[in-house]
Amino acid sequence: MAGKHGIRKEATKQLVRKMLYRAAYAPTLGEYNVVLQELRAYKPKFAQWVHDNEPEQWAKAKFRKERWRRLNSNVIESWNNWMCRLQMMPVSWLVSGHLEKLGKKFGKHKDDIDKWVNGVGEHIEQKIADTYKKMGCVVVVECYNMMLGEYSVILTNSRKLVVKLGSCTCACRKWQMTDLPCNHALVVITKANL
Numbered sequence: 001m002a003g004k005h006g007i008r009k010e011a012t013k014q015l016v017r018k019m020l021y022r023a024a025y026a027p028t029l030g031e032y033n034v035v036l037q038e039l040r041a042y043k044p045k046f047a048q049w050v051h052d053n054e055p056e057q058w059a060k061a062k063f064r065k066e067r068w069r070r071l072n073s074n075v076i077e078s079w080n081n082w083m084c085r086l087q088m089m090p091v092s093w094l095v096s097g098h099l100e101k102l103g104k105k106f107g108k109h110k111d112d113i114d115k116w117v118n119g120v121g122e123h124i125e126q127k128i129a130d131t132y133k134k135m136g137c138v139v140v141v142e143c144y145n146m147m148l149g150e151y152s153v154i155l156t157n158s159r160k161l162v163v164k165l166g167s168c169t170c171a172c173r174k175w176q177m178t179d180l181p182c183n184h185a186l187v188v189i190t191k192a193n194l
């Protein structure tokens with residue numbers, strides 16, 4: 001009996017964790033509200049918990065632009081990780097050790113950049129390649145302002161989004177959040193032969 005109860009509890013935990021992740025990473029308020037509705041329907045106390053725990057501090061849809069892509073706020077941990085054993089050393093050693101590490105890091109970055117083929121690193125190139133695979137969700141592309149590079153796209157689920165090439169934005173907000181064009185923008189860019 002206790003075993004079954006434990007399994008059920010674990011499944012509930014997993015489900016709620018998944019929904020909280022979706023709430024935290026939802027790019028738009030609309031998508032965030034959908035998850036909150038699901039949470040409320042599942043158990044009102046979880047939605048209330050989100051409401052009571054300052055979602056504007058951890059839910060992407062509620063961030064202002066300058067918080068995007070900086071989800072790790074633990075500066076002290078990053079510093080400790082970077083300094084490692086140097087932290088225990090006298091200040092002059094600490095400074096010279098830090099500068100030496102920094103020099104090596106810059107050197108490595110420069111070497112890595114020299115290997116770039118298309119103006120971006122391997123990791124970003126892979127991300128764009130993965131986004132290309134998701135272009136099939138766009139069924140209609142219409143240009144409504146050629147000068148400003150403004151397009152509307154209609155998705156397979158009938159959702160309509162506006163892509164603005166001039167300002168590098170898409171109504172799905174992923175382009176603004178990651179600085180990498182989303183699949184909707186890639187469709188437009190491809191269609192406009194850019």
Ligand SMILES: [Zn+2]
Nearest residue numbers: 170172182184
């Ligand atoms: Zn988009």
